[in-house]
Amino acid sequence: MTDLAIAANGLRKSYGDKTVLDGVDLAVPQGTVFSLLGPNGAGKTTAVKILSTLISPDPASGEIRVGGYDLAADPQAIRAAIGVTGQFSAVDGLITGEENMLLMADLHHLPKREGRRVAAELLERFDLTDAAKKPASTYSGGMKRRLDIAMTLVGDPRIIFLDEPTTGLDPRARHNMWQIIRELVTGGVTVFLTTQYLEEADELADRIAVLHDGRLAAEGSPDELKRLVPGGHVRLRFTDPAAYHNAATTLRDATPDDETLALQLPSDGSQRQLRAILDRLDEAGIEADELTVHTPDLDDVFFALTGPANLPHQPKETAR
Numbered sequence: 001m002t003d004l005a006i007a008a009n010g011l012r013k014s015y016g017d018k019t020v021l022d023g024v025d026l027a028v029p030q031g032t033v034f035s036l037l038g039p040n041g042a043g044k045t046t047a048v049k050i051l052s053t054l055i056s057p058d059p060a061s062g063e064i065r066v067g068g069y070d071l072a073a074d075p076q077a078i079r080a081a082i083g084v085t086g087q088f089s090a091v092d093g094l095i096t097g098e099e100n101m102l103l104m105a106d107l108h109h110l111p112k113r114e115g116r117r118v119a120a121e122l123l124e125r126f127d128l129t130d131a132a133k134k135p136a137s138t139y140s141g142g143m144k145r146r147l148d149i150a151m152t153l154v155g156d157p158r159i160i161f162l163d164e165p166t167t168g169l170d171p172r173a174r175h176n177m178w179q180i181i182r183e184l185v186t187g188g189v190t191v192f193l194t195t196q197y198l199e200e201a202d203e204l205a206d207r208i209a210v211l212h213d214g215r216l217a218a219e220g221s222p223d224e225l226k227r228l229v230p231g232g233h234v235r236l237r238f239t240d241p242a243a244y245h246n247a248a249t250t251l252r253d254a255t256p257d258d259e260t261l262a263l264q265l266p267s268d269g270s271q272r273q274l275r276a277i278l279d280r281l282d283e284a285g286i287e288a289d290e291l292t293v294h295t296p297d298l299d300d301v302f303f304a305l306t307g308p309a310n311l312p313h314q315p316k317e318t319a320r
């Protein structure tokens with residue numbers, strides 16, 4: 001358990017008779033990105049607020065540990081170990097980016113000189129040095145999010161909660177944010193990320209949990225989740241028509257495509273199934289010119305787990 005940055009057992013939260021979290025278990029290893037996915041209103045923000053000590057879980061919850069500290073017994077220690085950014089941004093628009101940073105340094109009781117050094121360093125790292133003396137209200141959405149994260153890093157947190165960090169950002173700003181998140185993790189930080197973008201979870205997360213009806217509908221690596229839903233297949237392509245016909249006769253369960261000289265076999269993409277297909281080809285002395293594995297994407301997973309009406313917004317960056 002000691003290498004877990006976050007360990008929650010039976011996380012519960014109700015508002016009146018509405019159960020938002022109905023016994024959710026979370027285990028996030030240190031130095032990884034964990035993404036909590038779910039349709040609007042699923043309880044993602046509620047989970048972040050509980051884990052970051054902003055609101056209390058229901059008493060019926062099990063043990064919750066963040067950064068090694070018990071949430072019930074030691075919330076102050078947790079607050080010192082974490083950073084939270086996202087829907088409840090700490091950026092004050094009336095003062096400059098630099099003043100926001102220095103305010104943060106004061107809150108963390110850094111000596112003046114040290115505060116100025118850390119602020120300058122982080123503004124530089126997040127490409128905000130040129131805008132440092134301008135009021136934060138004049139910043140673009142992407143700049144505000146960067147400032148928000150920079151402010152969070154003043155306290156050198158080991159665990160960061162990012163609640164929908166790229167919602168509303170344009171594709172370039174979104175990619176910049178992804179790069180920032182990757183760099184944080186390379187530096188050993190643990191990131192707990194909520195997002196409405198499946199593509200984002202796929203890009204960044206080591207593990208993903210899908211929240212639905214107050215419970216985790218599924219949890220695993222992006223690839224593990226994709227294997228949960230049908231639609232995966234292996235495609236074999238041939239350039240030689242004779243080899244193609246030979247293969248089609250041998251692999252009777254394959255769906256042939258005479259036009260492209262391709263065969264398609266259902267597969268979950270696992271190593272075991274791939275090996276079985278390759279063994280059958282070897283036995284028949286068949287060599288395909290191309291073998292590709294197609295696994296369903298996270299959209300398919302999300303559809304299958306939470307129903308089509310709940311598919312979150314997808315950035316259509318390729319359609320630009």
Ligand SMILES: Nc1ncnc2c1ncn2[C@@H]1O[C@H](COP(=O)(O)OP(=O)(O)OP(=O)(O)O)[C@@H](O)[C@H]1O
Binds near residue numbers: 015020
């Ligand atoms: N203080 C509150 N009082 C009553 N109900 C609340 C309160 N806070 C949240 N809820 C309800 O709890 C549910 C979960 O809300 P939450 O904000 O955690 O969802 P979410 O998954 O983060 O959604 P979104 O993607 O829209 O941000 C919603 O139905 C919401 O209306």
